[in-house]
Amino acid sequence: MVKARTLLIALTCLGATARVFAWAYVHPDLHPDAFFQYWEPAWWHLHGYGWHSWEWEIGLRSWLLPAYNGAWIAFFEAIGIRNPHHLFRIMLLHWALLSAAIVPAAWRMGAALQKRFGNASGSVSVPAFTALFAAIMPVLIHFSPQTIIEVPGTLLFVWGYCHWLESRVRFGEAEARSALWAGLALSLGACLRIPNGPLALVPVLDMLLRRRFRPALACMGAAMIPLGVFAITDWVTWGRPLHSALAFVQYNFIEGRAIEHGISPRDQYFDEIRTWLGVAVIPLAILITTQLRRVWPLFLPAVFLVCLLATQPHKESRFILLPWALGTLSAGGALGFIVSALGRRFGRESLLRVLGLMFAGGVTIVHARGLTKMPALDYSHKWPVYEAESWAGTQPDLTGLLVADRLHLSGGWALIGKNVPFEVLHQGTIGNPIFNYAIAPRELDALCLQNRMHVVWEKENFRVWTR
Amino acid sequence: MPQLTKVRKLSQARSLRTLGVAGAIVFVTSEARFIAAKPICETTYPVKASPPEGTATTNLAYFEYGPTLRVSSINFFARHHSGYLIDGVSNSPEQKWMTDKSDRHPWLEVHFRAAHHLAAVRIVHAGAIEPSTYTAKTYTITCLRDRKTSDVKIVIDGNKESRPLHPLVCERATGIRIDFVLRGSEAVRLYEVEAVGLW
Numbered sequence: 217m218v219k220a221r222t223l224l225i226a227l228t229c230l231g232a233t234a235r236v237f238a239w240a241y242v243h244p245d246l247h248p249d250a251f252f253q254y255w256e257p258a259w260w261h262l263h264g265y266g267w268h269s270w271e272w273e274i275g276l277r278s279w280l281l282p283a284y285n286g287a288w289i290a291f292f293e294a295i296g297i298r299n300p301h302h303l304f305r306i307m308l309l310h311w312a313l314l315s316a317a318i319v320p321a322a323w324r325m326g327a328a329l330q331k332r333f334g335n336a337s338g339s340v341s342v343p344a345f346t347a348l349f350a351a352i353m354p355v356l357i358h359f360s361p362q363t364i365i366e367v368p369g370t371l372l373f374v375w376g377y378c379h380w381l382e383s384r385v386r387f388g389e390a391e392a393r394s395a396l397w398a399g400l401a402l403s404l405g406a407c408l409r410i411p412n413g414p415l416a417l418v419p420v421l422d423m424l425l426r427r428r429f430r431p432a433l434a435c436m437g438a439a440m441i442p443l444g445v446f447a448i449t450d451w452v453t454w455g456r457p458l459h460s461a462l463a464f465v466q467y468n469f470i471e472g473r474a475i476e477h478g479i480s481p482r483d484q485y486f487d488e489i490r491t492w493l494g495v496a497v498i499p500l501a502i503l504i505t506t507q508l509r510r511v512w513p514l515f516l517p518a519v520f521l522v523c524l525l526a527t528q529p530h531k532e533s534r535f536i537l538l539p540w541a542l543g544t545l546s547a548g549g550a551l552g553f554i555v556s557a558l559g560r561r562f563g564r565e566s567l568l569r570v571l572g573l574m575f576a577g578g579v580t581i582v583h584a585r586g587l588t589k590m591p592a593l594d595y596s597h598k599w600p601v602y603e604a605e606s607w608a609g610t611q612p613d614l615t616g617l618l619v620a621d622r623l624h625l626s627g628g629w630a631l632i633g634k635n636v637p638f639e640v641l642h643q644g645t646i647g648n649p650i651f652n653y654a655i656a657p658r659e660l661d662a663l664c665l666q667n668r669m670h671v672v673w674e675k676e677n678f679r680v681w682t683r
Numbered sequence: 684m685p686q687l688t689k690v691r692k693l694s695q696a697r698s699l700r701t702l703g704v705a706g707a708i709v710f711v712t713s714e715a716r717f718i719a720a721k722p723i724c725e726t727t728y729p730v731k732a733s734p735p736e737g738t739a740t741t742n743l744a745y746f747e748y749g750p751t752l753r754v755s756s757i758n759f760f761a762r763h764h765s766g767y768l769i770d771g772v773s774n775s776p777e778q779k780w781m782t783d784k785s786d787r788h789p790w791l792e793v794h795f796r797a798a799h800h801l802a803a804v805r806i807v808h809a810g811a812i813e814p815s816t817y818t819a820k821t822y823t824i825t826c827l828r829d830r831k832t833s834d835v836k837i838v839i840d841g842n843k844e845s846r847p848l849h850p851l852v853c854e855r856a857t858g859i860r861i862d863f864v865l866r867g868s869e870a871v872r873l874y875e876v877e878a879v880g881l882w
Contacts, residue, residue: 264722291713650770
């Protein structure tokens with residue numbers, strides 16, 4: 217028992233370390249929404265300035281997540297951390313560390329699956345491999361240090377599914393309690409990330425089909441609490457209960473206006489999965505197929521959601537983070553079941569565990585290499601721009617800042633930390649004397665030189681110019 | 684020995700609970716600070732220059748002289764920042780100040796670094812470049828002074844000029860304030876505000 221607990225702690229630490237490493241050295245690409253959906257609004261509310269993206273004009277987003285981020289900004293500013301870049305980096309670290317909470321959930325899911333579908337040999341292979349995959353799978357690490365809604369959304373769904381699976385192997389009070397926690401987590405997760413919503417219905421359907429009415433009632437009753445909180449928040453902030461959810465559904469699914477943000481190929485998600493997993497996709501597919509009877513509660517919902525989201529014309533890699541997580545956990549669980557079954561049959565489970573570890577390591581390496589083949593929406597080269605914005609914000613003589621490229625592809629006012637004019641760099645803006653700093657790639661050197669500017673900061677392909 | 688382990692576990696649980704409660708209190712306090720925040724839209728510009736020697740009158744509000752600019756709101760969606768009010772440029776339709784649509788009582792204040800003699804206030808309304816309906820018709824200009832001296836006000840009603848110069852003679856002026864009355868229009872749009880006076 218102690219050994220299992222030690223192993224769980226070690227795996228959680230491994231997951232957290234991998235995520236901190238990604239935060240510190242890899243700098244995963246940050247989607248513009250990482251700034252403008254939930255960070256900049258929090259900054260604007262707290263400081264009185266910040267860009268309002270279109271979602272915040274029509275009330276398409278709930279204020280709950282900005283309020284969460286904003287509370288942390290308020291706290292860190294109260295203890296003297298006021299540099300906007302430091303604040304943002306701290307928040308990224310916070311999400312990276314918090315996302316490591318997927319590891320204990322994965323362990324408990326593995327244990328529940330083992331109890332339901334495996335034997336009672338006391339082997340920890342299933343929970344251990346499920347947790348191991350959750351800890352080291354590169355795609356989960358890549359998306360962890362981000363202020364996007366998919367991070368808390370995925371985490372809540374994984375914990376919700378964990379409680380659902382545990383409710384399937386419990387009885388009486390314990391079963392109802394697990395169902396209650398599942399309802400809370402899934403409802404909160406679905407309110408945060410509405411397109412994941414259909415997966416919140418799976419546990420309830422399962423409970424009803426198995427005629428487990430009391431836990432189903434507990435699950436649905438608990439789900440009303442986050443829903444109520446969301447409804448009230450929207451009522452207070454947007455003037456209508458559940459306004460942001462209704463506006464989201466209307467905009468994306470009824471009016472189909474998501475296409476205004478780009479139309480993607482129908483097979484983008486499948487193509488991405490194939491490219492990112494590389495050759496590892498074959499053994500993983502075999503692994504899951506052979507153990508589908510055991511890992512279906514994780515794998516089938518993942519496939520269903522990918523197929524559902526593939527019907528939408530506008531696609532982004534991060535939209536399928538939850539299916540990635542559930543798919544990863546089902547692969548880990550399947551490997552654990554195979555190691556456990558072969559160990560029982562042929563003995564030498566320790567050797568098989570080592571082989572399993574080697575397999576997991578191989579998948580990680582192949583997958584990490586595949587992940588470098590980013591899709592068209594790649595913002596990974598933007599880090600120097602974010603740093604340049606923060607640097608310019610610390611200059612006492614700053615009166616206005618220009619940045620090359622579209623403004624929403626930068627870090628916004630929340631990285632500058634000063635309420636000054638901030639615009640796109642072009643011939644029409646550079647002549648205005650209030651803009652005394654400009655961030656530009658080397659290709660725009662001539663434009664800045666023509667306007668009598670000189671370089672004061674540079675990193676990689678980007679330079680900061682001043683008059 | 685088992686007794687000792689039990690005591691240790693109990694103590695661990697108590698420490699964790701205390702830590703959790705302390706964390707929750709800190710978070711709730713910070714959340715309350717976030718919710719209660721009512722920041723003022725304000726910018727203090729650094730002093731970068733002073734008017735050329737021998738100038739008769741100058742624009743006291745110009746950003747290079749280091750004023751503090753306060754406004755009731757900014758339309759951040761369209762990025763029509765208040766800084767454009769005092770940038771000395773009034774020919775670009777993008778570079779104007781526009782208030783937020785939810786702001787029903789728009790105002791602006793320019794505070795100078797020191798007290799000066801104010802002679803007039805020039806406003807470049809959006810109607811100078813855009814449709815004339817964008818020109819504000821009703822507003823009050825106040826010359827701000829220190830607390831011992833009363834403010835001087837002029838009320839403009841029915842303005843039709845897109846670049847009006849409003850005489851407002853005022854000694855020891857520390858700044859100006861303009862309060863707008865929205866009549867039919869959804870927002871205030873201005874290209875420039877100049878406080879014409881002696882340095």
